[in-house]
Amino acid sequence: MTRIVECVPNFSEGRRKKVVDAIADTARAVEGVRVLDVEMDATHNRAVITFVGEPEKVKVAAFACAAKAVELIDLNQHVGEHPRVGAVDVIPFVPISEVTMSDCVQLARSLGEEISAQLNVPVYLYEAAATRPERQNLAKVRKGQFEGLREEIRTNPERAPDFGPSELHPTAGAVVIGAREPLIAYNINLGTGDLSIAKNIAKAVREKDGGLKHVKALGFETDRENVVQVSMNLVNFRETPVHVVFDAVRSHADEYGVPIVGSEVVGLIPEDALVDSAEHYLKIEGFSRGQILEYKLRE
Amino acid sequence: MTRIVECVPNFSEGRRKKVVDAIADTARAVEGVRVLDVEMDATHNRAVITFVGEPEKVKVAAFACAAKAVELIDLNQHVGEHPRVGAVDVIPFVPISEVTMSDCVQLARSLGEEISAQLNVPVYLYEAAATRPERQNLAKVRKGQFEGLREEIRTNPERAPDFGPSELHPTAGAVVIGAREPLIAYNINLGTGDLSIAKNIAKAVREKDGGLKHVKALGFETDRENVVQVSMNLVNFRETPVHVVFDAVRSHADEYGVPIVGSEVVGLIPEDALVDSAEHYLKIEGFSRGQILEYKLRE
Numbered sequence: 102m103t104r105i106v107e108c109v110p111n112f113s114e115g116r117r118k119k120v121v122d123a124i125a126d127t128a129r130a131v132e133g134v135r136v137l138d139v140e141m142d143a144t145h146n147r148a149v150i151t152f153v154g155e156p157e158k159v160k161v162a163a164f165a166c167a168a169k170a171v172e173l174i175d176l177n178q179h180v181g182e183h184p185r186v187g188a189v190d191v192i193p194f195v196p197i198s199e200v201t202m203s204d205c206v207q208l209a210r211s212l213g214e215e216i217s218a219q220l221n222v223p224v225y226l227y228e229a230a231a232t233r234p235e236r237q238n239l240a241k242v243r244k245g246q247f248e249g250l251r252e253e254i255r256t257n258p259e260r261a262p263d264f265g266p267s268e269l270h271p272t273a274g275a276v277v278i279g280a281r282e283p284l285i286a287y288n289i290n291l292g293t294g295d296l297s298i299a300k301n302i303a304k305a306v307r308e309k310d311g312g313l314k315h316v317k318a319l320g321f322e323t324d325r326e327n328v329v330q331v332s333m334n335l336v337n338f339r340e341t342p343v344h345v346v347f348d349a350v351r352s353h354a355d356e357y358g359v360p361i362v363g364s365e366v367v368g369l370i371p372e373d374a375l376v377d378s379a380e381h382y383l384k385i386e387g388f389s390r391g392q393i394l395e396y397k398l399r400e
Numbered sequence: 401m402t403r404i405v406e407c408v409p410n411f412s413e414g415r416r417k418k419v420v421d422a423i424a425d426t427a428r429a430v431e432g433v434r435v436l437d438v439e440m441d442a443t444h445n446r447a448v449i450t451f452v453g454e455p456e457k458v459k460v461a462a463f464a465c466a467a468k469a470v471e472l473i474d475l476n477q478h479v480g481e482h483p484r485v486g487a488v489d490v491i492p493f494v495p496i497s498e499v500t501m502s503d504c505v506q507l508a509r510s511l512g513e514e515i516s517a518q519l520n521v522p523v524y525l526y527e528a529a530a531t532r533p534e535r536q537n538l539a540k541v542r543k544g545q546f547e548g549l550r551e552e553i554r555t556n557p558e559r560a561p562d563f564g565p566s567e568l569h570p571t572a573g574a575v576v577i578g579a580r581e582p583l584i585a586y587n588i589n590l591g592t593g594d595l596s597i598a599k600n601i602a603k604a605v606r607e608k609d610g611g612l613k614h615v616k617a618l619g620f621e622t623d624r625e626n627v628v629q630v631s632m633n634l635v636n637f638r639e640t641p642v643h644v645v646f647d648a649v650r651s652h653a654d655e656y657g658v659p660i661v662g663s664e665v666v667g668l669i670p671e672d673a674l675v676d677s678a679e680h681y682l683k684i685e686g687f688s689r690g691q692i693l694e695y696k697l698r699e
Contacts, residue, residue, distance in 0.1 A: 347682050363685040372694045379674035382681040386662040395671045
């Protein structure tokens with residue numbers, strides 16, 4: 102099997118398609134790298150590019166994207182709803198196959214050194230690549246945003262970058278690089294028109310309010326009558342599997358006497374997340390991934 | 401993605417390792433074919449070889465195995481518990497990826513013509529490749545075994561082969577070739593020492609006694625105290641999914657007030673069977689296989 106890393110860089114540009122295309126094209130130009138997805142959001146004024154390949158090639162593509170974004174994006178001109186500190190705002194590496202989290206941490210650090218040295222942009226490491234516990238949390242690294250960090254990075258030793266100058270790049274700000282598990286966008290639909298139930302269950306299951314670790318959740322209305330939604334991001338399905346989240350939501354819904362009418366996976370989901378859930382519900386013991394026919398074929 | 405067919409020929413030799421190795425080696429010698437498994441059973445005096453590859457290459461390997469078995473196995477010397485009509489007893493083709501059942505039926509027929517013409521062995525087609533409804537059932541095709549079929553094939557038009565002479569090969573008998581879905585060996589363990597409960601549930605869920613289609617089931621003791629087992633073969637997981645079988649066994653177990661303590665998959669299971677179960681239990685709607693990260697990577 103091939104070693105595969107996913108990289109999902111976020112850029113502070115969600116309106117000028119030409120700029121986003123130019124950035125994505127630098128990744129496409131790297132042999133062995135496949136761009137799976139390019140998403141632009143005008144309200145957030147932000148773009149997310151997803152590409153995969155062998156670790157070293159993905160790093161080359163990530164550097165190329167960063168260089169192009171530093172060239173084309175001026176954060177002083179940037180207004181949008183999403184918090185950001187950089188033109189290349191965040192670069193997470195995600196282990197997919199035959200690659201460990203620790204490989205991705207190495208990749209993040211090595212890309213960080215390269216970007217700071219060659220593009221003169223300060224670099225912060227976050228999540229699994231963080232060098233200080235508080236930097237595991239991206240929101241804390243991004244606190245104050247581009248405008249606020251400009252002053253803090255010079256004066257507050259707590260905000261010193263991991264690599265590069267203690268001064269923001271005048272137009273590109275800083276970049277936050279890290280390693281994390283794949284994120285799963287998973288929504289559960291409840292058979293009720295009562296939005297407060299979705300909001301209460303979201304609050305009960307999300308980490309922030311003492312619920313399940315690695316779960317972010319909000320309650321929303323939907324465009325279907327008498328259906329509200331618990332909309333979630335599962336940021337570490339290995340530690341908090343999809344079935345644990347589903348069962349927790351179901352158990353709360355049961356208390357309200359409300360049925361689960363269905364669920365949806367938005368975007369991509371790792372195969373392992375589904376196989377883990379099948380193993381759980383079917384109570385399969387002593388199972389090894391090598392028993393999956395297709396895994397054996399790919400060996 | 402590559403087109404992949406699995407072939408799982410059964411040979412009437414489970415004691416002489418040299419013979420089985422020689423047969424498996426003919427498949428290994430075909431470029432592009434991978435031998436995944438070779439199993440010998442002395443009691444049954446039978447060997448099962450599993451290999452995969454592109455359809456045409458798998459057919460070449462299947463023919464090579466058959467030719468070697470016809471050369472090395474004399475059914476007149478064969479004694480074993482398992483019913484058989486041929487040195488190469490059964491050759492099923494199984495669609496794995498980018499291949500339809502109808503492709504496998506074509507493969508079975510084309511191999512049948514080739515074996516009958518070149519090895520002078522009569523060929524019967526079974527399951528999805530059958531040319532008569534009663535031949536969908538392998539047990540009926542094999543009725544009377546080598547010894548009984550020798551007479552019947554000459555005298556009874558109902559037993560005429562699909563290809564080749566109306567006379568058994570003197571040492572190799574006949575060969576039964578077909579196409580079928582992958583078989584899943586799936587056992588569910590019940591938390592009771594009462595064997596009759598496992599036997600009753602097996603009877604309730606198996607097709608033969610009016611239970612679930614495509615399910616074969618027996619009740620067994622296990623080597624664990626107070627654990628008995630419903631041991632099953634699921635011969636078409638697309639029509640009767642694993643989760644349907646699990647839920648049926650659970651529902652019967654509930655009636656006896658007996659818990660399911662676990663289950664096991666013996667050997668290989670297709671990925672789709674697990675993904676289908678995850679989708680079912682997590683109530684995922686509108687899901688496409690293209691959302692599985694690894695599928696997207698293989699595209």
